[in-house]
Amino acid sequence: MAALVVAEHDNVSIGPATLSTVAAAAACGGEVHVLVAGSGADEAARAASRIAGVARVLHADAPCLADGLAENVAAQVLAVASGYGHILFPANAGGKSVAPRVAAKLDVSQVSDIVRVESADTFERPIYAGNALALVQSGDPVKVITVRATGFDPVAETGGDASIESIPAVSGHGKSRFAGREISSSDRPDLAAAKIVVSGGRGLGSADRFREIIGPLADKLGAAIGASRAAVDAGYAPHDLQVGQTGKVVAPQLYIATGISGAIQHLAGMKDSKVIVAINKDGEAPIFGVADYGLEADLFEAVPELLTRL
């Protein structure tokens, strides 16, 4: 049976996490289809059709699908669900909101945040903030899954030539409506997809110093900026920069942690990074336990010096 990937998109382009989700879907065996549920989303549907390995794109278009309201997107997925053995979503804010609705309506369990496909019905997923990995087997006829992007190498964005089929759109649920959005604008790379991430913690001491110290280093390296929960809670950085168990999970080539002690829940979000650098004046900080390169130093001296040497 084919696998259906529910695309994350902004009606124009397809989000990078979708490419990893397609990779996970392919590992389940069978054809991979992609659902683009949006409004005026022709361009997103075309982008989906170019993804390597995708056999078919289903495109549902209606105003009620414009803003990804979970009730409506879930209804749209359910409208096409029969015939699929696997329904996969990226494990981000959108996918996490929609997938459980789909699973509940199908009366099946959901497998959250998978990082590996062992076989068509068996998957690996982290539990307890990544302190353990569970191998779970689903006995349900349909596997509803969210996919942690860092667990799967993304498929190529182009090279595919899938057919695009327009399908009837559902009518809106009517009990919820979208009222607005504030997007954090930044010229920096997307945190979840960046090759280098520079992260700051409570050691930065203030929002101003977070900006003054972390910003130039990120600019110099072409890096995304991340933050620990402590830094976000203290108001040094916005919530969408939080890396950790309940924030974003990242696995860049290089992760530079400055002034971050390394609480369990932070490590859960970054310990799969290829190379980890820790800069902290507390030599006992747990972050050093996962760092490939640890520098015990005052970040207010070390980071500016690092800038001059890059």
Place this chain on the structure above:
Amino acid sequence: MKILVAVKRVVDYNVKVRVKADGSGVDIANAKMSMNPFDEIAVEEAVRLKEQGIATEVVAVSCGVAACQETLRTAMAMGADRGILVETDEALQPLAVAKLLKALADREQPRLMLLGKQAIDDDANQTGQMLAALADLPQATFAGRVELRDGEAVVTREVDKGVETVVLSLPAVVTVDLRLNAPRFVTLPNVMKARKKTIEVVKPDDLGVQVGSRLRTIRVTEPRSRTAAARVPDVATLVDRLRNEAKVL
């Protein structure tokens, strides 16, 4: 208006769990247990709504073993009016919990149901959304702000690229994120007061819900561990090693 809050008993967030040698799970036999931190935020929000005169009653619900009564007592010490324990020794998965909560919602008819966005043990992030779907209710996940007015909930959600606001007709389900509020500390007088509040105990059978699980854990393993390397003495060495050894610059 009545608010129903779901609370889960989990291993305390400060405890670093260990995988059992036989790979059957994690060893929680003697671990300190607490209320799931996200559920504390949900309880706090419900109690604040009551203090503001918007809610009239806060009902805390927990599903699981008898010891979940402690979790309900904590919720009541924070200000919930009464508790309901759906008692079972079976391991509960999110779909089963959602079905139990749906059955209780049918009986209690709350206008708002608040849950933590995820539990810190299984990290599933499913129950609230499943409950909303089963009850055919609107939902808002990752709530960073909740405002109730004119039969609606205006919820600001913390999403991947910023925040977005949705308006839900009540009744509705809201799952809460970290920054919605800072839960109060439980004081001794309130713990004493909570002892006088009632906990009703029901069984899944009483609610007509089958809680059997369909997701089987084959084994639990330790994650690949990273070995800490030696420290570098200074910034110059760091840059040199990143360039020439790790080759990431």
